[in-house]
Structures are given as structure tokens and as C-alpha cells.
Amino acid sequence: MKIIDSSTLPLNLTHYKWAKFRQTKAGVKLHLRLVFMDKDTVYPEKAVITTAKEHDRNQLEVLVDDQEAMYVFDRGYVDYERFDRMTDDGYFFVSRLKKNAVIREVYTFSLPDDCHVLSDKMVYIGTTQNRTENVFRLLEVMDTKGNLLRFITNRFDLKPEEISDIYRSRWAIELFFKWLKQHVEIKHFYGMSETAIQHQIFLALITYCLHVLIQLKMKSKKSLLRITRWLKRALWNQLMIDCENLMGEPVHNLPFVVFALV
Template sequence: MDKITRKNSFGQWFSPINSHLFEEQVKTLKLDFYTKKLTTESFLKLFLFAQLQEIESLHALSDSLFNDQLQKEINLDSISISQLSRRLNGLNPDLFQRLFLDLVSQIHAKTHYTKLVMPLKIIDSSTLPLNLTNHRWAKFRKTKAGVKLHLRLVFMEKGISYPEKAIMTTAKEHDRNQLEIMADDKECMYVFDRGYLDYERFDRMTDDGFFFLTRLRKNAVIREVCDFKLPEGTTVLSDQMVIIGTIQNRAENYFRLLKVMDSKGNLLHLITNRFDLSAEEISEMYKSRWAIELFFKWIKQHLNIKKFYGQSDWAIQNKVFIVLIVFCLHVLAQIETKSKRKTLQISRYLRAALWKPAHIWLRKIEGKAIP
């Protein structure tokens, strides 16, 4: 990250946003046609600011423009709640999805994401509840509404985890329907939970050269083919080659079944199509699945994703992708400064030094003394 800069901390944090891509998308999607006041750039900066400050409503966001420094940053001195609402509901979320994917590609490049490394990619989803009265288009139960965020998280060494692909659907959508969309890279190992169980898809993934690791249900029908010898001192209870499924509904390929105990003493049946790794390595890989659970918990707690500013499908998607952009910007700051600080600490320091010179924030997250 550029250490010699006259930017304030917010400007420095915002700088990885690809301005060329942004302008190209705004022009292609015609987002600033007939816009006199709240341009798309001002909108993006304002709503990134809202996420950083955990602002809970459009009323509070409109009032925040009383701040002179925020006015200067977004080139706007006031905005009505109705204008904010119209812009939020009318902006095509494709823009923010493209910006998110561009930031992901920057993280790939800066974490030496190459074909020489086979990272783990964890797939899972989280349902975000909505008020049924205001979001009838997202109804999925008699008294409930919601959307589902389907996510693929890259889990690499040195504790770096970041979202790589995100798809928004209504909460009715079953996880299994998204597996083939999420699994599109053969140079990795996919880890996912029982919600994605589908023997036919497991066969297709294996035949097409995709590697995966998941957990079987307790009542799954299994036929043992052979036992693999376990080394002494292993925590794995058994390691077998098996056929899964009944005669009417079974997988055609052979798979590897491991039985392990989790930290709470529960017996887990892990199934994979990898036979080249040790039983302990497979077991450790499955433990990494908790990274995506922690990610969902983190964004719900700290990035204000529980409360949405709008009621339309586009408004919900815009909010979610802006949240993912915020997280990626934190990760890029962490990588660029080689900081050992957690993303939560980086966010807190940024809020405290938002309009101060960037070097103050950079030195703080690097762990250096501020002169």
C-alpha cells in the first residue's frame, strides 16, 4: 500500500476500487443518466461509510451529511431520505457484484493464488430474515420472508479467508441447486456440509475432475469395499473405501469414508473423492469449514447486514454486495500492510481515523508507533 499519500484514511481504504471498471460499468448500465445530485460514485462512498459506521437507517444516513468532511469526500452537502431510497432501489446490483469480483481478483494476486497451490474453497449459505409485510416477494414460510446468501469462501494458509463468489436467491432455494454453480474450478478442494448431498452430482463432480469433502447423514446406506490401515496415534476412527446409496439410488463411483469425532464428541461421517491424502489431512480439511460459519457470524454482527435500507430485491442485493466489498477492502488493507491485526481491529482503527491523514491509520494497523 502506498505509504506516501495525501489521502485521508477513508480515501486510502477506498483506493483499491477500480475506477476504470467503475466508470465503464456506470456508463454501460446507464446509472447516472438523468442524475443531477446523488451520482453513483457519491452513492457508493456514502453507503460504504454507512457500513463502516454501522448506520441503521436512511434517516440516520441522511443526517450524517451534517459532517463537513463527509460532504467534501462525496461532494454532497445534503440528500433527502426519498432520494436515497429511490437510488438504492433503482441501482442495478450488477455494478456492485462486478466491483466485488474485481476486489477478489486483487486478493488472489496478492496472496500468490496460483495453480501451484490447491486452496480449500468452502461452500455454504446463510438465510437473512426479512419482514414478511414489506417483503412478500421473498416469502418462504407461512409467517416468514427471507433471502439466502450462497457463498464460496477461500481458505488459505496464514489465516487468510475471504469471500470469492456470492449468489443471492430467495430463501426457498435449496442449497443443492447451487452446487454446480459454485463448483467451477478444478484446481481446488471443495468443502461443504450435508445440505448439498446429492449422489448424482457427486458422480458428475468426480467424473469431471472436481475434488470435494462433505459429511454424510447418519442414515446413509453404505457398502464397505475395503479398509485402509490407520497410523498409530491418529484421531481418525476408521478409513474406508465405500459405495454410497441404495440399489435404486446410489453413486457409481467409489468414495472414501472417514469416521471422526468432533470437539463436542459427536461422530461424523466424512465422504470424499480424494484418496491421495492422509486420513488426518482430510479430517483437518473438514475442520476448516467452520471458517465460513465464522464469516457469516462476523458480517451479521459487525457489518450491519441484519437491517436493510430498502424493500426491493435490488435494494437487498445492493446492501449485501456493499457489505462484501467492505470486507474485501479490509482484507486488502491487511495484506498490503502485512498486518497481523484482525479485520475487526482494522475496521475499528479506520473508523477512529476516518478523516485523518492515511499514514496514521496505516501505521496503526502495521503496529508501528505514530510520530
């Protein structure tokens, strides 16, 4: 299973005019494909960096290239023509349908009494002028806040609960973006060129992957946040030791020592 989504990273328009996407704002967008190694471990498999004005749908075909995978993405990628093309080419997906989407019901599947899915149907999507050529599967479920969600997929061989659970797993990429922004200092950039921005983002992704490798090597159930704290402490302690060896005395005020060395 592979999850596709994007995250916009804001920039100062004064310093990053090449990334302008609104009258007073600039930014870049990280288009990402996240892969499940197991139910608790994910890693970024493919990334594309564009300016923030790039629409998510334009990168869907770039990130979908494996017929053995199941792709999961949100409403921002809804494109009926592309859904038809993906189905014809043998790619499987689950997405969330927009509220105003027009559907034409073909068949309704029966559901067991204990199923949390409200309905399971075969449908065509779109109006008469812009309708899909293929029949898709539409499921309706209720989230924890009482909102009605409609999932669209071209998989008919899975149980309705499995389709619902697959889409819910998309939350993993939201947690990934949150971790990336909070713990890898990706919100502040040190260069102003497009290349510098891309390098820093890719370094952040590499940092995350290294954390995952450490977690796997340790065979530990510790969270990535705990591992991050351990690594920072280890690096800080080593810097203290190196400074003490260089100065020949205990270091009580590290910033002062670093300043003196400079």
C-alpha cells in the first residue's frame, strides 16, 4: 500500500520571489509517496518538489508507477479521466469523493448487519458530459464526528471494511508531515535558491529514513520521537567531550567555549 499526498512549506516572498504563488505569499510543495513497511513503519519512497502553485493532480501520474501496489490519496487528486486511465492501465486506488460529485448507481451490494459501512455500490461518476467510462465502487461510512464520507475505488475483490480501513491508513502521511516539520527543522531554510531549498528538504527526508533504520536495527518499539531525543543527546554529549579534550578542562559553558574556539 502506498499513500500519496502533498504538503506546502511557506516561504518569505521577499527572499523567495521565484516561489510566488499568491499576491503576498511564496512557498514550495512537497509531493510525496509513502510506503508501509509494516503496519507501524512507513518511509518516503518517492518525492517531487515544486512551487506551491502546482496542483496536486499534476503529480499523480508521476507518483503512480507500480501496478502491484494499492494507492491511497485524498480528494485533491480526484480526476475522472485519470481514474479511467489508471483503471485501464491496471493501477488500483482508493480515494475520497467530493461532496458535490454526481453519481449514477448501477448496483447495490448487500451488507452484513454488523458492518460499519453504510452502503456499498457500483456506480458511474460524473455528469453526462463528463462521466467515467468505467464502473467504480462507492462506499459510504460515518466518521467519529458524524460526518458522511464517500470512498471511491476500482477494487471489487476486497471486503467493504477492508476498503474503509485502507483509506483510514492515509492518516499515516499526515503524521509523517507533522513529524517532519516539528522535528527536522524544515520550517526554517538556510538558503534562498531553489536548489538550496530542495537540498534541505531531501536532507530532512534522509534524516527520517535514518531514524527508521535505527529503529529497525535496534528492533525497538520506541517511537521515532524518542529515538530523535536520544540522538540529539548523544551528539550533544560528544560535542561536550570533544570540547573538553580540546580545551584540556571541563566545559561548563559550551556556547562561550564554541565562541572562543571560533
